[in-house]
Amino acid sequence: MIVLASASPRRQELLRNAGISFVVQAADISETPRAGEPPHALAERLAREKARAVFLTRPNDVVLGADTIVIVDGQILGKPQDGIDAVRMLRLLSGRSHQVVTGVCLKGPQGLEDTRSETTLVSMAALTEEAIRSYIATGEPMDKAGAYAIQGIASRWISSIAGDYFNVVGLPVAMIYSMLRECGAI
Numbered sequence: 001m002i003v004l005a006s007a008s009p010r011r012q013e014l015l016r017n018a019g020i021s022f023v024v025q026a027a028d029i030s031e032t033p034r035a036g037e038p039p040h041a042l043a044e045r046l047a048r049e050k051a052r053a054v055f056l057t058r059p060n061d062v063v064l065g066a067d068t069i070v071i072v073d074g075q076i077l078g079k080p081q082d083g084i085d086a087v088r089m090l091r092l093l094s095g096r097s098h099q100v101v102t103g104v105c106l107k108g109p110q111g112l113e114d115t116r117s118e119t120t121l122v123s124m125a126a127l128t129e130e131a132i133r134s135y136i137a138t139g140e141p142m143d144k145a146g147a148y149a150i151q152g153i154a155s156r157w158i159s160s161i162a163g164d165y166f167n168v169v170g171l172p173v174a175m176i177y178s179m180l181r182e183c184g185a186i
Contacts, residue, residue, distance in 0.1 A: 005054040005065040010170045018173050027053040039071045043103030044115050051107035062108035062185040070146030072098040077146045089147040095126035100168045118172035120163030
């Protein structure tokens with residue numbers, strides 16, 4: 001059995017669309033970065049901690065943990081804490097390119113622990129203050145890394161991407177499929 005250690009509806013939809021059978025058991029861990037922790041290391045550590053936390057209660061299953069962050073100028077942008085934080089993030093991303101990194105960990109029986117990350121470069125058009133305020137009023141950015149959803153309203157501002165689109169949504173599906181095949185889970 002594959003267990004997704006996330007309550008994210010986007011991650012669930014991506015796995016379902018890829019034909020991967022799974023159950024959900026969300027992990028409850030602190031997502032606070034450690035002092036001086038590099039962005040890729042943070043995404044991978046959080047994915048690993050989520051997978052390990054759920055594996056403790058599901059030791060016969062393969063647990064998939066994931067964490068997505070946005071990086072601009074070396075600064076890590078997670079989910080906004082409130083509307084003011086969302087405004088700050090969207091101003092930082094406006095008219096620029098940034099990286100979206102998703103850390104992924106498979107944890108399973110017989111010592112299985114495979115942790116990797118995927119990076120996608122995203123370019124966003126310049127946003128007016130009115131566009132930012134209007135977007136935040138929709139509520140869409142509030143539970144998304146970097147305060148935007150590429151598959152939602154914010155799609156109108158994405159001028160280009162280099163890499164895995166699904167990674168930006170929340171899961172690098174092709175990489176996960178390959179990892180699951182390598183460990184024999186599918």
